[in-house]
Amino acid sequence: MYDKLNSMQREAVFCTEGPLLILAGAGSGKTRVLTHRAVYLIEEKGVNPYNIMAITFTNKAAGEMRERIDRLVGYGSKDIWVSTFHSTCVRILRRYIERLDYDNNFTIYDADDQKTVMKEVCKRLQIDTKLYKEKSFLGVISSAKDELISPEEFTRQAAGDFAKERQAAVYREYQAALRKNNALDFDDLIVKTVELFQNDAQVLDSYQERFRYIMVDEYQDTNTAQFQLIKLLAGKYQNLCVVGDDDQSIYKFRGANIKNILNFEEVYPDARVIKLEQNYRSTKNILNAANMVIANNVGRKSKELWTDNDEGDKIDFQQFDSGSEEAVFIVKDIRNKVREGTCQYGDCAILYRTNAQSRLFEERFVVSGIPYRIVGGVNFYARKEIKDLLAYLKTIDNGRDDLAVRRIINVPKRGIGATTLGRVQEYASEMDMSFYNALKMAEDIPTIKKAGVKIKPFVNFIQTMRSKVEFLSVSQILQEVIEQTGYVAELEAEDTEESRARIENIDELISKAAAYDESNEMPTLSGFLEEVALVADIDNLQEGSDYVVLMTLHSAKGLEFPNVYLAGMEDGMFPSYMTIMSDDPMDIEEERRLCYVGITRAMKNLTITCARQRMVRGETQYNKVSRFVKEIPGNLLGGAVRQQKQEEAGSDEPKKPFRLAGSKVNPIFNTRNVYQNKPYQNTSFASSSTSRISLEYTKGDRVKHNKFGEGTVTQIVEGGRDYEVTVEFDRVGTKKMFASFAKLKKV
DNA sequence: GTTAGAAACAATCCT
DNA sequence: TGTTTCTAAC
Numbered sequence A: 001m002y003d004k005l006n007s008m009q010r011e012a013v014f015c016t017e018g019p020l021l022i023l024a025g026a027g028s029g030k031t032r033v034l035t036h037r038a039v040y041l042i043e044e045k046g047v048n049p050y051n052i053m054a055i056t057f058t059n060k061a062a063g064e065m066r067e068r069i070d071r072l073v074g075y076g077s078k079d080i081w082v083s084t085f086h087s088t089c090v091r092i093l094r095r096y097i098e099r100l101d102y103d104n105n106f107t108i109y110d111a112d113d114q115k116t117v118m119k120e121v122c123k124r125l126q127i128d129t130k131l132y133k134e135k136s137f138l139g140v141i142s143s144a145k146d147e148l149i150s151p152e153e154f155t156r157q158a159a160g161d162f163a164k165e166r167q168a169a170v171y172r173e174y175q176a177a178l179r180k181n182n183a184l185d186f187d188d189l190i191v192k193t194v195e196l197f198q199n200d201a202q203v204l205d206s207y208q209e210r211f212r213y214i215m216v217d218e219y220q221d222t223n224t225a226q227f228q229l230i231k232l233l234a235g236k237y238q239n240l241c242v243v244g245d246d247d248q249s250i251y252k253f254r255g256a257n258i259k260n261i262l263n264f265e266e267v268y269p270d271a272r273v274i275k276l277e278q279n280y281r282s283t284k285n286i287l288n289a290a291n292m293v294i295a296n297n298v299g300r301k302s303k304e305l306w307t308d309n310d311e312g313d314k315i316d317f318q319q320f321d322s323g324s325e326e327a328v329f330i331v332k333d334i335r336n337k338v339r340e341g342t343c344q345y346g347d348c349a350i351l352y353r354t355n356a357q358s359r360l361f362e363e364r365f366v367v368s369g370i371p372y373r374i375v376g377g378v379n380f381y382a383r384k385e386i387k388d389l390l391a392y393l394k395t396i397d398n399g400r401d402d403l404a405v406r407r408i409i410n411v412p413k414r415g416i417g418a419t420t421l422g423r424v425q426e427y428a429s430e431m432d433m434s435f436y437n438a439l440k441m442a443e444d445i446p447t448i449k450k451a452g453v454k455i456k457p458f459v460n461f462i463q464t465m466r467s468k469v470e471f472l473s474v475s476q477i478l479q480e481v482i483e484q485t486g487y488v489a490e491l492e493a494e495d496t497e498e499s500r501a502r503i504e505n506i507d508e509l510i511s512k513a514a515a516y517d518e519s520n521e522m523p524t525l526s527g528f529l530e531e532v533a534l535v536a537d538i539d540n541l542q543e544g545s546d547y548v549v550l551m552t553l554h555s556a557k558g559l560e561f562p563n564v565y566l567a568g569m570e571d572g573m574f575p576s577y578m579t580i581m582s583d584d585p586m587d588i589e590e591e592r593r594l595c596y597v598g599i600t601r602a603m604k605n606l607t608i609t610c611a612r613q614r615m616v617r618g619e620t621q622y623n624k625v626s627r628f629v630k631e632i633p634g635n636l637l638g639g640a641v642r643q644q645k646q647e648e649a650g651s652d653e654p655k656k657p658f659r660l661a662g663s664k665v666n667p668i669f670n671t672r673n674v675y676q677n678k679p680y681q682n683t684s685f686a687s688s689s690t691s692r693i694s695l696e697y698t699k700g701d702r703v704k705h706n707k708f709g710e711g712t713v714t715q716i717v718e719g720g721r722d723y724e725v726t727v728e729f730d731r732v733g734t735k736k737m738f739a740s741f742a743k744l745k746k747v
Numbered sequence B: 001g002t003t004a005g006a007a008a009c010a011a012t013c014c015t
Numbered sequence C: 001t002g003t004t005t006c007t008a009a010c
Helices: A007-014 A030-043 A059-072 A085-100 A111-124 A134-146 A151-158 A162-180 A186-199 A201-210 A224-233 A284-294 A323-340 A355-368 A384-397 A402-408 A418-431 A435-440 A451-471 A474-485 A487-494 A497-519 A525-533 A577-581 A585-599 A643-652
Strands: A020-024 A052-056 A081-084 A107-109 A183-185 A213-216 A240-244 A272-276 A315-322 A348-352 A372-374 A548-552 A561-566 A602-616 A619-622 A702-705 A709-718 A723-729 A733-738
Touching (some): A007 A030, A030 A052, A030 A059, A030 A213, A030 A240, A052 A085, A059 A081, A081 A085, A085 A186, A085 A201, A085 A224, A085 A525, A107 A111, A107 A186, A107 A525, A111 A134, A111 A162, A111 A183, A111 A402, A134 A224, A151 A162, A162 A183, A183 A186, A186 A201, A186 A224, A201 A224, A213 A224, A284 A315, A284 A585, A284 A602, A315 A323, A323 A348, A323 A355, A323 A561, A348 A355, A355 A372, A355 A548, A384 A402, A384 A451, A384 A474, A384 A487, A384 A497, A384 A525, A402 A435, A435 A451, A451 A474, A474 A487, A474 A497, A474 A525, A487 A497, A577 A585, A702 A723
Parallel strands (some): A020 A240, A020 A272, A052 A081, A107 A183, A213 A240, A315 A602, A348 A561, A372 A548, A561 A602
Antiparallel strands (some): A602 A619, A709 A723, A723 A733
16 A cells, blocks of 8 residues: 555655654645555554544545545544544533533634624724724734734733724623623634643643644644644644645635744654655646746745656636636636536636636626536525524524524514614623523513513523424424524515525525434534534535536635636736735735645646736726736746737727826836736726826825824825825824825825 | 615635 | 615605
8 A cells, every 4th residue: 555655655654653744745645645644553553543633624624534544444444533623622622611611512603793793892892893893803803812812911912002902902802702602703712722721731631642643734824823732732742743835825814824834843853854745736837837936935945846747738828808708718718628528517627816706707607507616705604594594593502692692583573673682681781691591581671561572482482492402303403493483484475586595595504404413423403503613615515526616716725626727817816906015025925825826726737817907896907917927937838828919909998097107117017028028018907996196295294094084194105106105193103005095185 | 663775885815 | 896884764
């Protein structure tokens, strides 16, 4: 079995004791190494499968790994703990979180729930959410949690800084609200587990004993909390094998700390390092292109991927006039390839930077009747009808989750409105009880008169359901809820396209519940809710089905396709504005790594496309070819460059309302153009609706910003196409901004 | 208390 | 452009 591995892979498999870092380039067979390693541990080293743990980031990756181990090993593989970070933590917390003063049947809040909680928190603290967005507080809190900074610690660090002190207050209040609802958010799952391990030596020891051999996939994506978690678990036996690729680190925004992989050898001085540099996935052309792009990054671990595969076709590069032409081309191209018999729909993937780009493709696929599937966007479990029904299940399962109760108290309409709810809430807070318990006593609440009559049937219903939980399966409970509330009946009466789609979703939820009942030995409501809370869209991607998949570059990590389309390769789209504008040069590097990830998804054919003109949020943008495309040497690119067409378009295009400031070309955009003999002229990427940039204010003037209020201009720097204005605001301090975005008014 | 239509607003990527 | 929030009228 091990003969099929190359020497480096074999070395990694055989190195079982002590810390090991495997630097595995894209397509170098790292899952193969991990699975073989598990098998080797069991069969050759006599390790009990029960003592092995493999951790991944998505359920899909976990499922794949489990499947592959199953295939390799005769028996016992079931006992290996193969799971995601988040499910692992939930499993541990379900058992022990009461030691941190939570109920073991806690609920897990998604982004929507978090926002609802945050809204209330802001209201309570009298924070104007026009000035300070809920989302920004949630972002601050999430980053703090990623770094294992507690509300108390945050408060300490905030001392003296007014804005930070406010964030600290919000953080404290938010955390208190979660605890009161017996709920954890996604970040808490990790944080609380670390907390548990740090506070309870006994629990930690029992897991250290259990997980004597630990393997972590995609290690470059771990954040500080996850790093700490692993460090604690591996603390006793130190048999820790991490696999990752610093060139594929693309999750800084959710706290991933690239230092975890770069400094692995410092944290674990005895660590062995093995590099896997042979790529088995892509053609030479594709791999070379990827290498050339990523070579522009500094500060990476040195490694060069190579392959024995054929040279393959050139990379097809096409530029179009608009986003819709781009979509037409790609869909046609797929159809042609399938007709020719070169590939199947299931071999094709369209990758883009933002979810919004999927719409144009979807339109074309619908028209052409080609089967497709979009990964991402609105999560199935985030849809209104699904969340409503799940809120019923949550209420039945855990009466302490105020959010769930409030969501459904008036769904379907029971004639219970904001006023009544406010009064119930008031009473609940006064008596320090949960919202649901206050509802139970509605008739005794003095401020509530007639409304009590409307509340009673709801409470009765929930109580009845609770008494039935023991002898009904999850799907039966769900169906009874649907029946009794008349939820589907109402939708049927509506009889619109939308309502029919909702019913379809509900049917799917029922079958998911039924599937859960069947696949579990001890199905419980909490168990189902937990499973549901942790699925990502990508987890549902079925291998072997014949449809084109559309997804973001982020979702595509870890996947491979014979035929890949990288769409929307334009400066401003990819790399995104945010990173182009950022003053941190590392941001563009992360974007470049994302491009590297995209290119290396392709096995045989890679097509790169872009559009000159694109509608973004109702405004037309004029974008240039992505700088990343220009980093690919011309000899690797093929395809009609459509030079003539571009020139025609140049004269057809309406004159841009403004020209580059001082006719200077921004050095960023003056990259050498490798595949064209003529540089772009006259293109700018700001929207056409912005009129020629001339500022109505100068240094020293008083200006007004519609969010930050009034301030004084302290500096104006001329950029290529815009002005970077520095303003000292009276209320929020000094900010740097681009004039065309800031919309500053002189006062 | 409910609803429809208007206005405001949004600025990536995700477990 | 698409979605969420606000407002006014029923």
